[in-house]
Amino acid sequence: MELRGQRADVELVRGVLRPGQRPEVFETRVSPWSVAGHDLAAQFAIGLAVSDVRPSWDTETEEAAVRLWLATDDATSWAVVDHDGRQTETFRAQFGPRRLWDEVAAAWQRWDAQARPTVDRFGVTVTPDGSSFWLDSPG
Template sequence: MGRTPSSSSSQPHMVFSMLADLDVKDGQRVLEIGTGTGWSSALLAHRLGAENVVSIEFDPEVAKGAGENLRTAGISPLVIVGDGRRGYVGGAPYDRVIATCSIGEVPRAWVDQTRTGGLIVAPWGPLYGGEAIARLTVDGETASGSFTRSSAFMRLRQQRPELPEHDAYFKGQEWPADGTRSTSTLSPAEVGGWVEQFAIGLQMAGAFWTVERYDDGAYTLWTYSTDALSWASADYEPGADSFDVVQFGPRRLWYETEAAYYWWEGQGRPGFDRFGLTVDSDGERAWLDSPDHPVPAVG
């Protein structure tokens, strides 16, 4: 038995906020990814009619519980056990698609199964951290739109990464191994906020972090590359104005973090609602204020 939660019931405020983003109209068909308890499915079915709602749940036991809840409520949308990435072509095309699990990549099937002019509403976030609700309008093979608000959902199971362990980077050596030492005036505490992580993550593909905390309030922020070739440590001490850094590998991950953070700061510290996402045949591109202003990559 695993120790990581796989399903939960979202806060009412978030459920209603996402449904407001979805903006359903009479007669529309909706595909929901992640049935969970069945609460959102029931709300959608009450609003649109059960025949217009399809919900996909990967976990058979969770789907069973949702089915029981829906029957008790006297509402019967179609609940399917399956891989949510694939959508459900049997009910397509849809006017709306909503995900109640977070993603790091919009599945192509969701765009293909949505009518032109339809909406996809989904929690989206980079590997590094941070997450927000993407509200994308579909136009043929393209989906594009802004983020509406902060979010924090469990990741779609098939998009949960297998990340290298700490020891994989050192191969038996002790820290600082062959790392290069330096100091930084950027505090590790400054990069830990949810929107800061989001902005940094948009620019730093293939990177993630962990924190090693100590009893005196100090901690080490570890940043790693997913290919297990590069790492950086940045030591935070309360009250300090300079922070010790060690970096190793072809990527200088702390320098990348600094560059990404200062870009965000230079743009006026934008919140989630100034960012957007475009998905098309070339992949995904995050942007600031307009699709014409893509978020730059660092490194």
């Protein structure tokens, strides 16, 4: 896992969308605040499940009141979720070989289905061959 200072310098808001990209557009019922809001346990669980992805909030967009950008560190895949400030429905667009919003939404749904475990319930095992994360049983 890279430290923040080791990550590629990707400016999500303006540097990810490139000419000629034709994003897929879908509707979603998973709120952008659910996956990247103030719930640190959700962010932690999603971060373990979805690697090499950086989130960024944009409130200075003409198309939406709030926009959540997700992009891979190499900027080959991205996703965006907009909220217009009036409706509770959101829409998403994604591009690239990875379907980032699908990955993030699935990770959030797994975390939610596990009764939203807190950060202290996760652990890591490190061996010479690599590392793996685990979740303890509720006690």
